[in-house]
Amino acid sequence: MVHKANDPLLQSWVHVPENSDFPIQNIPFGIVSYNGNSVPATRVGDTVADLSVLADFGYFDDLGIDDLSPFYEPLLNSLVSLGKQQRMAIRERLSELFSSHCDLLQANKDAVKLALHPLNKVEVLLPVSVGDYTDFYSSIEHATNVGMMFRDPANALLPNWRHLPVGYHGRSSSIVVSGTEIKRPKGQTRPDDTLPPVFGPSRQLDFELEIAFITSGRSAIGTSIPVEEAEDHIFGLVLFNDLSARDIQKWEYVPLGPFLSKNFGSVISPWIVTLEALEPFRVEGPLQEPAVMPYLKAEGKRNFDIELEVYIQPLNAVPSLVCQSNFKYMYWNIAQQLAHQTVNGCNINPGDMYGSGTISGPTPDSYGSMLELAWKGTKPLKMSDGSERVFIHDHDRIIMKGFARNANYRIGFGECETVILPSIT
């Protein structure tokens, strides 16, 4: 399928700074707030466009969308539920409106004045109300590292791992947008296995570098989404920091898995980048051996070459790059994850979120968590101010970045960042 909006020759009449994550070929979707209203928006460079105003001016009237109310809602759930064909039509229309060669919006001074705003004059909010949230565990490097540290280096992967995308149901109420500060969680830990557990602030707070997909479709309970159709039910991707308290996790997770160690705050980037925008960056995934069952068999390029970075910024210091990874390393891809999620008849809704699991690469500088980067506390990381980290300190800012690039342009997610505040004692 040809996406005209991906044409590398397109230029916008809206200024796009060099190396911006948001050239005209991106056209992400988000929610912004200004003048007391929260509205759907897109972004070109450092300018946001209010889609409700563009709808007022009739720019979406001829796209075959009967009900334009999704362009006026304070969350994107209705807009994402329009589905793939309409999403593509909206994105293509926005691309036209912002193209240098098109006068439709450019020449309409009233519309430009009302619809376009500098990014720094609006507040960027959580894009969807996340109904259900699943977290997978789909990086073979991450699962192997954790298995080596906590179980048996010779049998790091559990027997099920190469047969199905392991996951668990997480908590959606504490998913927050980039820029939200998170308090260090308190809870039970057992630092000494010969003594009773203790209560207090987590001493092993970690990040998990992930990408999450957001579903656009609704499926009925009792039905399954075939792997070949799965991507049609996915609106787009966001960066995702699945903050994890390793000491709480270690004590609580037996036998039902993570609970309070992972639900005190999880951070997403605010702009949903569509699968269409990421189309030029598809790559083959790793060879899956043994061969997967038929319901998980996905042909073609199902992975995405998205470079990922994590920085830690201590208070009053400049950020230090601690991890460089890539989404292309994922063993299980998003189509397989959604097919597996629904194979038993579990239903999905627009705005559900599915985390990839920590995205670790093959080299020690590409590991996607402090647990792995500092290898269970044995290899401290040096910060720009000379201090060291094996886990996250109070007042540290954790910044995640993600972008795909080729010779023509770069499609990015902006930042997913949070500051860790001290526990309230």
Ligand code: MN
């Ligand atoms: Mn996770």
